[in-house]
Amino acid sequence: MENFSFYVPTTIHFGKGQIENLSSSIKQFGGSKVLLAYGGGSIKKNGIYDAVTNELKKADIDFVDCDGIKPNPPVSDVRKGIQIYRENSCDFILAVGGGSTIDAAKAIAAGVCYDGDVMDLMAGGHGEINAAAPLASVLTMAGTGSELDMGGVITGEKNHKKHTIMHPFLYPKFSILDPTYTFSVPEKHSMAGCFDALDHLLECYFVAGSETTDVQNMMNEGVMRSIIKNAPKVLANPEDYDARANIMWASSMALAGFQFVAGKKGSKWPMHGMGHELSSLYDMTHGVTLALIAPSYLAYTLEKAPQYTWLFANFARNVFGVSEADDATAAKLGIGKVKEFADRINMPKNLKEAGVEESKLEYLAEKATEWGSLTALCEINKDDTLEIFRRAFN
């Protein structure tokens, strides 16, 4: 197993009614004037805005709204938040929403402590994160894991490229996870979130070095199984509390570091790299992009890295209960099961059905690899990426 350091400082308040911890937790971290960041208004319709602001008012915590944060959040939303935070002398950021809102809040938190433009602070930029405002989240949609990680994804202006911002200062101080808050998430976003969480686990599972990481692999398999079991239950009954609760916790666990790339040889997150380009060009929902790519990516990787057939076979047997004894056959059956799962939760069948133009595949492959190959189990260069997009097309 490779060396690694493990640090996750976020407190999770999980379950029905946990919003009652909101004000005391904010005060614990010195918050007295809160920037309340949220999206396009769903929290005003489902009552979460009232639940949050009532708690703040009861505790005499002042707040100012930063509304309208869009999915795949553009940097303009981040800049707006930085301005509101500064103009109102805020000292705490509370994100109420899904990954887009929490990610934007993380970039705002770093941006308010930096003199230059916030884009400098994205991975590969020339700025440095030396401090960040304290932030926390009230999660309203499960999937990204942003509530329990130190990263965010922001859409820049140039080509709408998605950039990552990441620093230990950006871990939420606490996150409130009330599964009932996810009852109102529309079916498409609920299921996209399930696939996103599954994909985080896949990206961490199919990584070089997995030969030695039994703990990470086996925890990963368990969390994957819980998603595969509970996503159809959410689909059948969006108010199934235990199914929503398991999906919510599984999504957090998927990126919390336990079965992350810790102890493995590192990964460039190929499926996310490709998916982000689909979101950049078509403003496509993040989890949907992953469901479109995963089956082709896995099949292609199995062909290119046959020395990992055993890992694909383990996946098939331990996650999907495939009983086939021959590794090569089991490996293929497992990949077929991923596609069956995507179909079962109503993801679009292929890129064509999702509205992608065939003429754009070359451009998408070019953009996905513009910062280098997307290596995980094996190198995935531009030509490999193009082939994966082609196989996912129809």
Ligand code: NZQ
């Ligand atoms: O904007 P509002 O009105 O809030 O509506 C949202 C949005 O339209 C809606 N929604 C959320 N909670 C709801 C609800 N509607 C009704 N009831 C509720 N309780 O759902 C829609 C999608 O929300 P969004 O936040 O965009 O979804 P998600 O959580 O999937 O976040 C996607 C973003 O996260 C990034 C993605 O790239 C994408 O930009 N990611 C962040 C990661 C991280 N920080 O670690 C990792 C991920 O891999 C991912 O890249």
Ligand code: ZN
């Ligand atoms: Zn993701």
